Amino acid sequence: MARVAVLCGTGMSALADEMSNSENLGISRVKIDTDWKSVPSSIVSTDLGDIVFIDRHHSEDENRTPPHKIEHRANVQAVVKCHPDIVMSINSVGSMVDNFEPGTIGISSDVLDLADRPWTFHDADAIHADRTSPFDMDASQICKAVSYTHLRAHETDSYLVCRLLLE
Numbered sequence: 001m002a003r004v005a006v007l008c009g010t011g012m013s014a015l016a017d018e019m020s021n022s023e024n025l026g027i028s029r030v031k032i033d034t035d036w037k038s039v040p041s042s043i044v045s046t047d048l049g050d051i052v053f054i055d056r057h058h059s060e061d062e063n064r065t066p067p068h069k070i071e072h073r074a075n076v077q078a079v080v081k082c083h084p085d086i087v088m089s090i091n092s093v094g095s096m097v098d099n100f101e102p103g104t105i106g107i108s109s110d111v112l113d114l115a116d117r118p119w120t121f122h123d124a125d126a127i128h129a130d131r132t133s134p135f136d137m138d139a140s141q142i143c144k145a146v147s148y149t150h151l152r153a154h155e156t157d158s159y160l161v162c163r164l165l166l167e
Helices: 015-023 072-081 137-150
Strands: 002-008 026-032 039-046 049-055 086-089 105-108 111-113 153-156 159-161
Touching (some): 015 026, 015 049, 039 072, 049 072
Parallel strands (some): 002 086, 105 153
Antiparallel strands (some): 026 039
16 A cells, blocks of 8 residues: 655645545544654545655644744654655745746745755765755656646746745
């Protein structure tokens, strides 16, 4: 059976519950221990396999963790521990492209991360990872086919991550 991991943000925090309720599927809540902290997850079981949802902005109380304080390494390590066949990340962001209206889905082919945060799992040694092709092309083609058929979608050259410094 397939296993899909979905990393989602504030706009999709109820996605697992909504999917479980609308399809009358089982859902379980699991905390996944990582080297950084415990990460809560929701697992929806379907006839085709499990879907593991991890809310990027999870916190220990009712507040949401702001983007600049998210421990992404904990979230990624939690995903890896689930042994998924595919990982999808859903990001709710704005665009500076005029024809990219609200509600449009962008399918990226690259990422440029300018944020000032750790993005390595190897703090003690220089371990290099190939980021030439960060997205699985077969999975991207499936997303494109579904999006073009059922949703308003555009291909994008890259997904830019940056941190704005406000004085």
